Amino acid sequence: MDTLKVRDAKDVEDAVRAALAAEQPLEIIGHGSKRAIGLPTATNAVLDLSALNAITSYEPHELIVTVQAGAPMADLLSLMDSKNQQFAFDPMDTSVLLGTPRGTGTVGGMIAAGLAGPRRIKAGGARDHLLGANAVSGFGDSFKTGGKVVKNVTGYDLCKLLAGSWGTLSVMTEVTLKVLPKAETERTLVLRGLDDVTANRVMTTAIGSPYDVSGVAHIPASIFRDTGDGLSGLGSSQQAVTLIRLEGIGASVPHRAGSVSSALASFGTAEMIADEASAALWAAIRDVTPFSASGPLGAWPVWRIVCPPASGGAFGQALARDTGGDVIYDWGGGLIWAALPPAPDAHATLLRQRLKPIGGHATLLRGTDQVRAAIDVFHPQEAGVAALGQRVKASFDPKHILNRGRMVRT
Numbered sequence: 106m107d108t109l110k111v112r113d114a115k116d117v118e119d120a121v122r123a124a125l126a127a128e129q130p131l132e133i134i135g136h137g138s139k140r141a142i143g144l145p146t147a148t149n150a151v152l153d154l155s156a157l158n159a160i161t162s163y164e165p166h167e168l169i170v171t172v173q174a175g176a177p178m179a180d181l182l183s184l185m186d187s188k189n190q191q192f193a194f195d196p197m198d199t200s201v202l203l204g205t206p207r208g209t210g211t212v213g214g215m216i217a218a219g220l221a222g223p224r225r226i227k228a229g230g231a232r233d234h235l236l237g238a239n240a241v242s243g244f245g246d247s248f249k250t251g252g253k254v255v256k257n258v259t260g261y262d263l264c265k266l267l268a269g270s271w272g273t274l275s276v277m278t279e280v281t282l283k284v285l286p287k288a289e290t291e292r293t294l295v296l297r298g299l300d301d302v303t304a305n306r307v308m309t310t311a312i313g314s315p316y317d318v319s320g321v322a323h324i325p326a327s328i329f330r331d332t333g334d335g336l337s338g339l340g341s342s343q344q345a346v347t348l349i350r351l352e353g354i355g356a357s358v359p360h361r362a363g364s365v366s367s368a369l370a371s372f373g374t375a376e377m378i379a380d381e382a383s384a385a386l387w388a389a390i391r392d393v394t395p396f397s398a399s400g401p402l403g404a405w406p407v408w409r410i411v412c413p414p415a416s417g418g419a420f421g422q423a424l425a426r427d428t429g430g431d432v433i434y435d436w437g438g439g440l441i442w443a444a445l446p447p448a449p450d451a452h453a454t455l456l457r458q459r460l461k462p463i464g465g466h467a468t469l470l471r472g473t474d475q476v477r478a479a480i481d482v483f484h485p486q487e488a489g490v491a492a493l494g495q496r497v498k499a500s501f502d503p504k505h506i507l508n509r510g511r512m513v514r515t
Contacts, residue, residue, distance in 0.1 A: 122245030130509035135211030174213025195222030204398030219269025222391035232268035243502025288352035305418025320350030412465030
């Protein structure tokens with residue numbers, strides 16, 4: 106396999122133009138921590154961005170950071186933490202699920218994957234915090250979109266198009282992101298013993314309340330029977346737990362937590378977890394630690410299912426019952442992580458058939474090479490949407506040079 110290690114945007118332009126002339130597709134990587142997500146790429150040439158690893162500019166008082174795409178997330182998060190700041194969209198660390206070395210994910214990979222954690226219900230996703238980007242198209246031409254502040258954005262908002270495109274539209278070389286201060290304090294309310302459908306009602310009520318919740322999740326009892334990894338903050342209980350997080354300043358958080366607890370009193374008495382213990386618990390939910398590649402379910406395929414929150418509980422409960430799998434609910438039921446027993450198609454046919462009536466999509470985040478080669482890893486699109494996607498792809502990369510075949514078979 107040929108690897109081209111670039112040093113700057115000019116190198117990227119030259120590499121893409123050479124690949125275009127030779128009709129040689131390129132696999133785009135930073136440190137390769139997410140290479141196991143998506144269809145196997147149809148190439149043996151790699152464009153390595155790991156040398157583009159500088160933090161170009163960090164202005165804590167302006168709440169922005171500009172960083173090259175190959176910069177390690179671990180380094181950037183550590184720097185922001187020293188200033189008591191964070192990415193509000195709480196991007197997950199995929200290394201837990203995929204079994205790759207911790208801290209090897211890059212900023213470009215995080216944007217390309219469109220990552221977002223439990224706080225997405227309040228803060229949005231990576232696409233909502235990406236202010237600007239420098240990138241190279243499949244023509245080998247550099248372009249710039251956005252700026253350092255929202256008011257600088259004119260014309261098409263290409264940032265939202267690039268986020269979640271998995272490197273199939275362009276090679277990002279530098280990005281500017283919005284950062285925010287960390288909350289002074291946080292509390293997590295814990296309700297125990299609810300079934301998935303009842304918990305769904307609790308989560309919907311919490312999200313619809315005026316108390317500004319920033320995380321709503323449900324962990325069924327089966328998770329504690331199979332693996333309690335990362336959930337030690339919940340004690341030794343073998344009951345299902347429903348979790349509601351509130352963050353903010355000083356006395357506001359305990360007051361709001363008390364109000365939410367009162368509003369949910371008919372579902373049981375809520376316990377409360379504070380600050381560091383609460384943060385550790387939500388980090389485990391964000392990274393889906395119970396389905397860790399090193400844990401008891403490490404050999405099982407893992408699906409990321411997005412559906413209407415009100416339908417999540419019933420859908421997930423039936424899926425777990427009929428497949429013998431395990432599920433975890435986030436985003437108030439709108440995101441379901443499903444670890445399902447091994448099968449030739451990782452249960453893709455059953456899963457997507459059942460999703461169709463309620464609306465939603467399912468992406469295989471972890472699976473063997475054989476399974477990934479046999480099924481659609483990303484949810485198949487309706488004909489009209491697929492045609493629109495093809496026109497967008499043709500505008501950026503008509504020869505399919507960039508990450509050919511990663512999202513759609515070619």
